[in-house]
Amino acid sequence: MTACDRPGAGRESPAHGERCLGPVEEIPDGGSRGYPPPPGGFTGLFAVRRGEAVFVYVNSCPHVGLPLEIQPHRFLDRAGELIVCAAHGARFRPEDGYCVSGPCTGDALEAVTTRIEAGMIWVPEKAGI
Numbered sequence: 001m002t003a004c005d006r007p008g009a010g011r012e013s014p015a016h017g018e019r020c021l022g023p024v025e026e027i028p029d030g031g032s033r034g035y036p037p038p039p040g041g042f043t044g045l046f047a048v049r050r051g052e053a054v055f056v057y058v059n060s061c062p063h064v065g066l067p068l069e070i071q072p073h074r075f076l077d078r079a080g081e082l083i084v085c086a087a088h089g090a091r092f093r094p095e096d097g098y099c100v101s102g103p104c105t106g107d108a109l110e111a112v113t114t115r116i117e118a119g120m121i122w123v124p125e126k127a128g129i
């Protein structure tokens with residue numbers, strides 16, 4: 001049983017075509033967390049939390065499409081201010097995914113529409129595929 005399957009977690013009434021990533025509380029405030037691809041997919045997602053706000057992106061750098069994290073769930077710089085791509089050092093704003101420095105400056109991460117219900121994070125079922 002995953003956190004999304006717990007009674008009262010919201011799994012009972014998901015909007016059509018969504019999947020649950022898990023509880024917001026699973027992401028440390030000011031931190032990040034990675035999520036595997038959906039069944040049959042190959043590109044995962046990741047999230048950055050700022051208080052009650054959760055920003056979810058496809059885990060694919062706009063430079064050459066590599067996953068960003070340097071270690072599992074570690075997507076942020078040491079200060080926790082910017083998302084960093086481990087491959088070539090591109091840096092992105094957590095709030096909108098805009099690349100502020102590196103080989104893809106001016107590009108942006110692919111943002112994922114996110115819905116929070118009863119403390120659980122829901123995204124479109126096919127996001128990240």
Ligand code: FES
Binds near residue numbers: 062063066085103
């Ligand atoms: S793949 Fe991310 S900066 Fe090159």
